[in-house]
Amino acid sequence: MGMVIKNNMAAQNTLGTLNKNSMALSKSLQKVSSGMRINGAADDASGYAISERMRVQVRGLNQDIDNTQSAISMMKTAEGAISSTVDILKTMKEKAINAANDTNTDADRAIIQKELNQAIDQVDDNASVTFNNKILFDGSADAGTTAEQRIIKALNSEWLDSALSMAKEAYGLSFQEDETSVREMTVKFERGSSGGSGGTTTLAYVTSYFGSDGKTNKLELTINMDVYDALAEHDVNGKAGSYPYLDRTIAHEMTHAVMSANITGFNNLPKYIKEGAADYIHGIDDQGDRKNVLLALTPDTVNSQFANGDGVVPYAMGYALFHYLNAKSGHDGHMMTRFMNVLDEKGGSALDEAVAAASKGGFSSAAAAIAGFKQDLTDYTAAGHTTKEFLKEYCDIDFDNNFDTGSALGSKAWMGESANAEQVVIEGKSPNFWYYPGSDTSVIQGLTVKWPNYTRPDGGFRFQVGTKANQNIQAQFSDIHATALGLRSDDGKNLSVETRAEAKRTMTVLDRALEKALDQQTTIGALQSRMEYTASNLTTASENVQASESTIRDANMAREMTDYTKNNVLMQAAQSMLAQANQSSSAVLSLLQ
Structure with a gap:
C-alpha cells in the first residue's frame, strides 16, 4: 500500500473493528448486568415473542x-x-x-x-x-319459575319420599324388597290429555307395563300439565286452581306403583281394591265426589256399586271396604300390612286369602266381606239410622270431622294423629325448600327416578x-x-x-x-x-x-462472562491498534523534510 496522508485506511479498518468490539462488549455487558440473554426483540425476534x-x-x-x-x-x-x-x-x-x-x-x-x-x-x-x-x-x-321446575323439585325433595314412606309404614310395601320386580320409574309431563279414570280430569297417573308372567317390568309417572301449569307458587301441597292437592295425588299413584312392583298379577285385582287401597293411603273424607257416592249407598245398591268400574265409584267403594275391614279387625293398626303381605307373597290371585288375613278370619273372601258390609248396612238402616251414621259407626268414616281425612296413618284408621288435607302428606312450611335433582336420575327409597328434560x-x-x-x-x-x-x-x-x-x-x-x-x-x-x-x-x-420462559430468555452467566471477557480484551486490543495505525501517517512527514 502506498504511503498516503489523506485516507488512513489502516486506522479506518481498525476503527471499524473497534466499533464492532465496542457494540459486542455493550451487549455482553447488558446481558451480564440484566441476567437475560434477550433484552429486546433485536436480540432474538422469535424468542422474544415466544x-x-x-x-x-x-x-x-x-x-x-x-x-x-x-x-x-x-x-x-x-x-x-x-x-x-x-x-x-x-x-x-x-x-x-x-x-x-x-x-x-x-x-x-x-x-x-x-x-x-x-x-x-x-x-x-x-x-x-x-x-x-x-x-x-x-x-x-x-331457582325456578315454571310449573315443571317446581314440580320436579317437589317430587325430588318431598312428594315422592313422603308417598313411599306412607306406603311403607301403612302397607309394609317398598321398592327395597328382594322380590320387587322393577325399581325404576320415568317421570313424564303431558299436555293435551284431560280424560282418565277417577274423574273428568286425570291430574297424574302411574302406568304399569306387565310381562307375560304378570309381573311389572316398567313404570311411568305422568303429570298432567294442562292442570298444573297453574300450580300455586306458595302452596307446599301443590294446589292448582280448584283441583285437589298434587301431593295427595302423588301419594295415591305411588301406592299403585309400589303395589304393582311387588304384587304379581296386580293388574288382575278388582278395581275397587286397587283404587280403594290408593285412596285409603291418604284418605278421602274431605272429597265431595267420593263422599256423594258413599252417602247415596243403600242395601240394594251395594253389590252393583262394588261391581261398578266407572268414575270415582270404585275409589269410594274400595276405600269404604278397607275402613270396614279395619274396624272389623279391631283397629289393631296392622290390617293393611296383613292384607298386603299375602298379596306380596302369593300374588293378586290370593285376594280372598288377603281379605281373611286382614279381617283376622272374620271374612273368608272378598265376596264375604262385601256381603258382611251389605248386611250390616241393611240391619243398621233398618233400625232407623242413616247411611252417614253407618259409615261413621262401622267404617270410622266421619264426614263431619274435618280434622282428619281418613288416611291409613291417621286417627280415623286408629294409626296415629289427626291429619287434615294440608297435613296428611308431610312437607315443610315453604316451597322454597324444594330443590333440583343432582343429575338426570335420583334414587329415592330404592326407586330410581328418571327425570324428564327440563331447563335449569x-x-x-x-x-x-x-x-x-x-x-x-x-x-x-x-x-x-x-x-x-x-x-x-x-x-x-x-x-x-x-x-x-x-x-x-x-x-x-x-x-x-x-x-x-x-x-x-x-x-x-x-x-x-x-x-x-x-x-x-x-x-x-x-x-x-416460567421454567420454559427462563430457558428462552435468561442468560447463561458462565457463557456471557466468557463472552464479556473476550469482547473486553478485543476492545482493548482494537484501541491499542488504532493508536498504532494513527502513528503510521506521521512517517510520511520524514519524506517532506
Whole structure:
C-alpha cells in the first residue's frame, strides 16, 4: 500500500473493528448486568415473542392462583355458616323428639317452642352471611319459575319420599324388597290429555307395563300439565286452581306403583281394591265426589256399586271396604300390612286369602266381606239410622270431622294423629325448600327416578381459574334461610312442636332440612377441595411455564462472562491498534523534510 496522508485506511479498518468490539462488549455487558440473554426483540425476534407470550401466561396463572385462594376463602366462609346451621338443626331435632314425648304437658311444649323460634331466627342469621358484600346463599341452585321446575323439585325433595314412606309404614310395601320386580320409574309431563279414570280430569297417573308372567317390568309417572301449569307458587301441597292437592295425588299413584312392583298379577285385582287401597293411603273424607257416592249407598245398591268400574265409584267403594275391614279387625293398626303381605307373597290371585288375613278370619273372601258390609248396612238402616251414621259407626268414616281425612296413618284408621288435607302428606312450611335433582336420575327409597328434560336457571358464582375466558368453575348455592329449609312458611309461621302431632310431623321436616343442609355442606366441601387441587395444579403450571420462559430468555452467566471477557480484551486490543495505525501517517512527514 502506498504511503498516503489523506485516507488512513489502516486506522479506518481498525476503527471499524473497534466499533464492532465496542457494540459486542455493550451487549455482553447488558446481558451480564440484566441476567437475560434477550433484552429486546433485536436480540432474538422469535424468542422474544415466544417469551413474552409465556410471560403473559405466567402472570395470568399467578392471578388464577390468587383467584382460587379468594374462592377458597369464600368457600370457608360459606362452610362456617352452613356448619352452624347443621348444629342448630341437630339441636332442633333433639327438642322435637322431646316435645313428641307425652311426659311433657302443652305448657312444656310451649317452652320448647320458644327455643325453636330462637333457633329458627339464628338459622336466618347464618344464611345472611356475605363475602365481599356478596350474598352467598342466594338460592341460585334451586331457582325456578315454571310449573315443571317446581314440580320436579317437589317430587325430588318431598312428594315422592313422603308417598313411599306412607306406603311403607301403612302397607309394609317398598321398592327395597328382594322380590320387587322393577325399581325404576320415568317421570313424564303431558299436555293435551284431560280424560282418565277417577274423574273428568286425570291430574297424574302411574302406568304399569306387565310381562307375560304378570309381573311389572316398567313404570311411568305422568303429570298432567294442562292442570298444573297453574300450580300455586306458595302452596307446599301443590294446589292448582280448584283441583285437589298434587301431593295427595302423588301419594295415591305411588301406592299403585309400589303395589304393582311387588304384587304379581296386580293388574288382575278388582278395581275397587286397587283404587280403594290408593285412596285409603291418604284418605278421602274431605272429597265431595267420593263422599256423594258413599252417602247415596243403600242395601240394594251395594253389590252393583262394588261391581261398578266407572268414575270415582270404585275409589269410594274400595276405600269404604278397607275402613270396614279395619274396624272389623279391631283397629289393631296392622290390617293393611296383613292384607298386603299375602298379596306380596302369593300374588293378586290370593285376594280372598288377603281379605281373611286382614279381617283376622272374620271374612273368608272378598265376596264375604262385601256381603258382611251389605248386611250390616241393611240391619243398621233398618233400625232407623242413616247411611252417614253407618259409615261413621262401622267404617270410622266421619264426614263431619274435618280434622282428619281418613288416611291409613291417621286417627280415623286408629294409626296415629289427626291429619287434615294440608297435613296428611308431610312437607315443610315453604316451597322454597324444594330443590333440583343432582343429575338426570335420583334414587329415592330404592326407586330410581328418571327425570324428564327440563331447563335449569344459570346463575351463582363463577371463579376464573384459567387464562382463557371459558376456564372457570361455577358454584351455585341453595338458599338456607328458614323458609328454604322448610322451617318457616312464606307468611312467617314457624315450624311447631306445641302439640304431640305437630312435634311428630316436625321431626320428619327436620330430617329433610338436615338432609338439604348436609347436601349443601357436602357441595361446599367438594368445591373447596376442588379449588385446592386447582390451586396446586395452577402453581405447577406457572412454575413449568416460567421454567420454559427462563430457558428462552435468561442468560447463561458462565457463557456471557466468557463472552464479556473476550469482547473486553478485543476492545482493548482494537484501541491499542488504532493508536498504532494513527502513528503510521506521521512517517510520511520524514519524506517532506
